[in-house]
Amino acid sequence: MTDRVVVAGAVLDEGRLLAARRSAPPELAGRWELPGGKLEQGETPPQALVRELREELGVETEPGERIPGEWPLAPGYVLQVWTARLVSGEPRPLEDHDELRWLYRHELDTVDWLDQDRPAVAEAARHLPGG
Numbered sequence: 001m002t003d004r005v006v007v008a009g010a011v012l013d014e015g016r017l018l019a020a021r022r023s024a025p026p027e028l029a030g031r032w033e034l035p036g037g038k039l040e041q042g043e044t045p046p047q048a049l050v051r052e053l054r055e056e057l058g059v060e061t062e063p064g065e066r067i068p069g070e071w072p073l074a075p076g077y078v079l080q081v082w083t084a085r086l087v088s089g090e091p092r093p094l095e096d097h098d099e100l101r102w103l104y105r106h107e108l109d110t111v112d113w114l115d116q117d118r119p120a121v122a123e124a125a126r127h128l129p130g131g
């Protein structure tokens, strides 16, 4: 059986990465993630990413490149991550999150990332200046 893909975005703007604090479910609330969500029927991961970032953050984005790797989530789900460029709008926590932060490379360790997002965040750091 093929695992279902959850796609998340390493949203990059002005040399910073966007981190989002989950507000639900209770076991994940308070932890930080790269925003995203499950693919819907017929969507490619980049299409799903654009939709999820629009729904959750109210912004338009352009997917860039896939961050190498794939990380297990709940049984039957895997996480894939793409970089994304902000095209328009200012991200706001409309859905699933209660706080957003733009982090410079040297600040990436200042939030409590979900365990499964950590390798992707480390890879995403390579797209940020200052290393």
Ligand code: CDP
Pocket: 006, 007, 008, 028, 033, 034, 035, 036, 037, 038, 039, 073, 074, 079, 096, 114, 116, 117
């Ligand atoms: O919005 P949707 O219901 O499609 O998806 P979600 O609830 O945001 O994410 C689906 C699952 O992927 C949840 O269990 C999240 O915890 C997980 N996820 C993750 O582990 N890391 C991310 N960066 C995004 C989602």
